[in-house]
Amino acid sequence: MQVVQILHMNKGDGQTSYARNSTVQRKSISISKPIIEKAVLELVGSNIMGIESMGIADLGCSSGPNTLLPISHIIDVIHAKPSEVTELRVSLNDLFSNDFSSIFMSLPSFYNKRKQDYDNGGDPNQHAINIYISAVPGSFYGPLFPRNSLHFVHSSFSLHWLSQVPNGLDNKGKCSISKSSPKCVLSAYSMQFQKDFSDFLRSRAQETVDGGRMVLSLMGRPSFDLTTEHEGTFYQFELLAQALMAMVSKGLIEEEKVNSFNMPYYTPYPEELNLVLDKEGSFIKDCIETFEVEWHSSGADINRNVGTFDDDQTITSSGQRLVTNTVRAVTESILEFHFGKGIIDVLFQIFEELVSEYLSNCTTTPKYTIFVISLIKKN
Template sequence: MEVTQILHMNKGEGETSYAKNSTLQRKTLSMVKPIIVEAVLELMISSNIMGIESMGIADLGCSSGPNTLLLISQVMDVIRGADQPSTITELRVYLNDLFSNDFNTIFMSLPEFFNKLKQGYHDNHQHLMNPFISAVPGSFYGPLFPRKSLHFVHSCFSLHWLSQVPAGLNNKGKICISNSSPQCVIDAYSMQFQKDFELFLRSRAQEIVDGGRMVLSFMGRPSSDPTAAQGPFYQWELLAHALMAMVLEGCIQKEKVDSFNVPYYASCAEELNLVLQKEGSFITDHLKTFEIDWDSSVSDRLDQDIPNGAFVFDDDQMITRSGQRVANSIRVVAESMLKSHFGKEIMDDLFQRYAELISKHFSDNTTRPKYTILVISLIKKNLISTN
């Protein structure tokens, strides 16, 4: 599978589009906002940055839809709300994702975005800070920007995607790590993640100015054991069950399932620290862990009703709707790869089966399944040239 050419979030604004099924990502952005605010405020008073007029910002893995432009608004709000007046008059904003990302939808939303910005500044009698927004397609596992052109880099829900499926996997009947995966499969995924993350850091180290900041949030796991029962890869195990059910009914060939693996890895804090120390260009300011429900759209109401986190639904219809929402949230990020390998004809059937398996999983458990989100705030080291 050529990940850089195939992987993209579902385009447009239909019922199975990323735009309509990205509440999980939006809630994560909301949870991470205080860390972004702190990073930008600290950046503004850094001796390396103080006095600049043009600030370079990159959002890596920006996708499309209503979440895409949130970061720009957050950064602009921080700058104009800072206690000390800022010299920054313009933002150079680079939106990055893979080549097949739906950049057209982003650009179509810009006129409304700019109008809201102008109105907000007019209402508050403030001078308009100009954001110059451009797209930079390509893989962030490699160089994307000129040297020392960026002051702040952000990435949300992207770094758990690997640059490729690990080579030589013998993972028959599964599509990712599971609690029965052999050690060689786990090692292959872990090594691919470490290789990719080191390359990501090395590339950004060339592009970010000394003292610049980076805030990254992505799927992770709470412990060093990736095979924990119903752990960080369990959503993929359920999808594998749906595929294997279709094999038993003769809908698809078993060989097709055996040869398909997802380029996805949920890391742990220990792995992150290992790679950060090895690469050596960044100082860790914060490393935090959050939990968020598989179905984030109902988590707020359930938390209010049941403070101890018990997983209770009102009725079977609620379970079914919740299972469908979670299935859609996986469909919008994985369908491009599945279509390429299995064909588009089976997609509706596959994800209906998947939704039913998720609903059954909800029904059979008394605690709500949660994703673990790792958030890391980094500072680019001041590197003194020896030349």
């Protein structure tokens, strides 16, 4: 599977589009906001910022209402801090099939709002900062930018997508790591992630100036053990595999077709992240924080480190639809490539039924584990 040519979030603004089903991703951006602000403030206040032109990259930007949120926040932080910066070179990156056209169409209103905010509430002692936004399509697991051209790099909800499905998997009836997958499957996925994350860090090290900053957020899991109660981050793919096998039993898909399908997706655990960061060695770890976010977008508050569940809240029937559409919005392109477009609607009808049954049996709302990592490029 050529992930770089196939993978993209669902385009447009329909019921199953990424634009309308990316609330979890929006929450991830929200919880990482203080970490981004701290990193940007320290960057602007450091000696390397005696420059006029600052390079910023958002890697895995996707499209829709979330795309320009991190950039807006970074710009606000820089604008509020006295510095010599007069222009920001903002690069938005994603894979080639990303819906860049919709991003371009949203830029006029983005620029107008920036201008209005500055005109209405800007500090008169602060000079205006020119903003230049461009798109850079391609895989972030390789070089994307000239050497020493970036000062701040951001990536949200992207690094759990691998550059490829690991080779030689024998993962019959599953489509990702699971409690019942053979150990060799978990090992293959782990090795692929470690290689990809190392390639990502190595590429960014070449492109980022010494002392530059990077804030990354990605899906993960609390520990190496897949049999713990913290199954929320990867269990949705177990349910998706069950839905695929249900279609096999109905004669709608060949079993061999399911057995040959695996997602290019992996959720690392903290020790694994630290291992790769220490081994690659180009960045200093400023912090690695863990958050939990509920599967459904209308759940309880986001809590740092350990999530809590409000007993007065219930998961309504709309919750299962939200979960279903969230998963569909990010996986449909890959599923359609492997199985064909004709099975998608039925597949997610079955998936929604399985999600409903799973949620109704949960004593606490299932949660995703999210890691936010702040890094400093070594001198």
